[in-house]
Amino acid sequence: MMPSALDLVRRYASGETTAAETVRDVLDRLADLRETVGGVAATDPERSLAEAAEADRRLRAGEGGPLEGVPVTVKDWIDVAGLPVTGATGSHVGSPGRRPGADATAVARLRAAGAIVVAISSAMADNPLHGRTRNPFDPARAPGGSSSGTAALVGAGAVPLGLGSDSGGSIRLPAAWCGVAGLKPTFGRVPLTGHFPRCGALEDGRTVIGPLASSVRDLAVALRVIAGPDGLDAGVAPVPLGDPDAVGTAGLRVGTMAGGEPGDHTAEGGHGATASAVAALAEAGACVVDEPVPDVREEALELTRRYWGRSGLPGAENVRVMWDWDRFRRRMLAATAHLDVIVTPVAPEPPPWRESIESDYLWTLPWSLTGAPVVVTPSGTAADRPGAVQVIARPWEDHVALAAALVIERARG
Numbered sequence: 001m002m003p004s005a006l007d008l009v010r011r012y013a014s015g016e017t018t019a020a021e022t023v024r025d026v027l028d029r030l031a032d033l034r035e036t037v038g039g040v041a042a043t044d045p046e047r048s049l050a051e052a053a054e055a056d057r058r059l060r061a062g063e064g065g066p067l068e069g070v071p072v073t074v075k076d077w078i079d080v081a082g083l084p085v086t087g088a089t090g091s092h093v094g095s096p097g098r099r100p101g102a103d104a105t106a107v108a109r110l111r112a113a114g115a116i117v118v119a120i121s122s123a124m125a126d127n128p129l130h131g132r133t134r135n136p137f138d139p140a141r142a143p144g145g146s147s148s149g150t151a152a153l154v155g156a157g158a159v160p161l162g163l164g165s166d167s168g169g170s171i172r173l174p175a176a177w178c179g180v181a182g183l184k185p186t187f188g189r190v191p192l193t194g195h196f197p198r199c200g201a202l203e204d205g206r207t208v209i210g211p212l213a214s215s216v217r218d219l220a221v222a223l224r225v226i227a228g229p230d231g232l233d234a235g236v237a238p239v240p241l242g243d244p245d246a247v248g249t250a251g252l253r254v255g256t257m258a259g260g261e262p263g264d265h266t267a268e269g270g271h272g273a274t275a276s277a278v279a280a281l282a283e284a285g286a287c288v289v290d291e292p293v294p295d296v297r298e299e300a301l302e303l304t305r306r307y308w309g310r311s312g313l314p315g316a317e318n319v320r321v322m323w324d325w326d327r328f329r330r331r332m333l334a335a336t337a338h339l340d341v342i343v344t345p346v347a348p349e350p351p352p353w354r355e356s357i358e359s360d361y362l363w364t365l366p367w368s369l370t371g372a373p374v375v376v377t378p379s380g381t382a383a384d385r386p387g388a389v390q391v392i393a394r395p396w397e398d399h400v401a402l403a404a405a406l407v408i409e410r411a412r413g
Contacts, residue, residue, distance in 0.1 A: 001157040002026070005070045005218040008160060012059050012069050019059065019069030019116070023052035026071045026118050029158045037156050039133040039149030041076045042084045042120040051116045058114065066221060068114030073121040073154075073162035075147050076130070078209060079104040079194035080117050087196045090124035090145065090355050104194020105233070106163055106209045106226040113225045121149025121162060125355050135351055136178055144174035144347075145356035150212050151178040160214045161222060165195060167207040168304060169346075169364030173356060175212050175376040176346035176388035181405070182212045183219040186395050187371030189241075190226050191233035201235025205325075206368045216377055216405045220244050223398060242399030249407055250285030252400075254278060255339040258295040260363065272380025273387030277343050280379075280411030281404060293335055293342060296328075300365040301358060303328060325369060332370045333394075341404045342392040346376055363390065373398035375405035379412060 003011065011017050027045050034040050048071075055069035079085050079100035087094035103111065111117065122130035125142045133148045135141040136156035143152040147164025151174030154162055164171045166184045175182025190209045192199055199207050211222035229236045260274060282288050306313075306321045313321065336342060345363050367374050373393050380387035389408065393401035 002160050002214065004215040005067060005160040005213065006215070006221060008070055009064075009066070009068060012064070019052040019055040020049065022069065023048050023071055023116055023118060026159060030119055030153070033153065033156055033158055036139065037134050037136050037152050038131055039121050039143070039152040040119050041086075041088075041122040041127075041130040041149065043118065044083060047082075048116055048118045055114055055116060065112065065114035066225065067110060067161075070115045070161060071118040071159045072110060072115045073119045073150050073159050074107055074117055075150050075162070075164045076120050076123050077146075077165055077196055078107060078163055079196055080107050080120060083117070083120050085120060085196055086129060088123060088127055088129040090126055090128075093129040096129060098196075100194070100196070102194065104209070105191040105230040107194065109226045110163070110222070115161070118159065119153070121147075121153055124148055138351075140353055141351040142177065142353050142356065144177040144351060144360070146170040147174050147182075147212065151175055151180055151182070154178070154180045154212050154214055157214075161218055162212050163209060164212050165207060165209050166368070167204070168368045169361040171210050171212060172346055172364045172374060172376045172390060173360055177351040179378055179388070180212055180214060181216045181219050181378070181409070182376040183210045183223060183398070183402070184208055184367070184374045185210050185223060185227065186373045186398055188235050188237045189239070189373070189396075189398060190223075191230040191236050193230055193232045200233065205371070216375060216402060216409045219375065220399075220402045220406075223402075239396050242397065244399045244403040244406060247400055247403035249281065249403065252281065252286040252404065253289055253338065253340045254281050254286045254404070255289045255336070255342045256292045257342060257344045258292040259297065260344045273389050274343060274345055274379070276380040276387075276412070277377075277389040277391070277408045280408045281341075281343070283411065284407045286404075289339060293339070296332070296366050297362040299328070300369055301362060303369060304365050305358075329370050332366065336394070340393065340397075340400055342390075343404075344390045344392065346388045346390050367392050371395050373401045375401045377405045377409050379408050
């Protein structure tokens with residue numbers, strides 16, 4: 001099984017292994033997984049091995065970055081210079097043969113930190129261009145959409161870290177179903193420059209680029225690398241990123257949402273996931289607030305449906321959708337002002353075999369509409385696979401969500 005990104009960096013520093021050895025093993029693993037898990041849209045072994053050799057040179061010279069030599073995958077909606085990034089989805093092939101000339105900002109920052117892109121990962125469970133991606137725990141089940149390949153390859157132990165994107169749950173659902181950690185940063189925290197298809201803050205107020213990883217600590221390191229303005233995405237605000245290690249768990253106010261309190265056996269992961277996460281935080285000194293946040297899942301779904309269909313609406317109805325969205329955000333800020341984090345399930349049911357559908361995102365949609373940061377981490381167990389929870393913090397308090405998720409991860413072991 002692949003070590004975490006930070007463990008790999010430590011192993012390189014101790015001389016236990018090299019980036020070249022690691023990348024060679026990863027490429028072999030990816031080739032094997034094409035037939036079982038899938039999720040691999042494209043690789044360039046010669047290029048990856050050359051970059052690994054250069055990483056080893058920098059490590060020997062003491063010039064390594066925070067992710068030097070760490071193999072990563074990138075979702076086929078995020079540009080990597082020279083590699084095929086097609087934007088293919090479950091319903092169309094995108095732009096076959098497209099090879100961008102520049103990295104997306106998030107990719108460029110990962111590579112500047114020493115990471116090595118070993119594969120483009122496919123989107124959705126059943127992709128007409130790249131084939132099927134299966135759940136690494138059970139190939140009869142789906143990985144969740146749309147950052148399916150990244151989640152499945154991290155979950156299968158091929159790589160410790162990857163990039164995905166999330167509009168309504170496309171990092172969080174695959175992370176939960178594939179048993180890995182995932183982060184939807186605060187909207188406006190990470191530049192969308194180089195996302196394909198193109199999107200921006202005025203046209204799309206929900207989509208973010210974020211990491212999936214084998215550990216919450218790796219998420220925190222990756223966020224620190226990719227966050228911040230790039231001078232190209234005008235929607236990114238220059239808000240400093242806090243330190244998860246500076247967050248005191250004692251006294252942290254923890255809430256839940258109605259319909260997903262500990263003991264709700266209909267929730268993803270059943271009783272074990274949410275109850276275990278809240279108990280871990282309480283054991284670490286957090287204050288659990290008994291009164292849950294109102295259940296706004298159906299309201300969020302209906303508002304999202306109206307937003308999806310806005311191109312067919314007359315002008316006045318378009319204005320109304322945006323007004324109702326603003327009102328929803330204000331109400332949620334008020335309803336959660338007394339809490340530091342909220343712990344909820346991620347999905348209403350275990351992964352089936354099918355493409356993801358609207359109801360799979362009922363727990364994730366509210367926080368896309370508010371722009372809040374959300375960390376998904378395994379918690380508890382459900383049958384033969386991990387359960388999972390969402391840890392939601394206030395907008396711009398990504399470090400608080402990460403700190404709480406670290407507590408849950410440590411408690412789970």
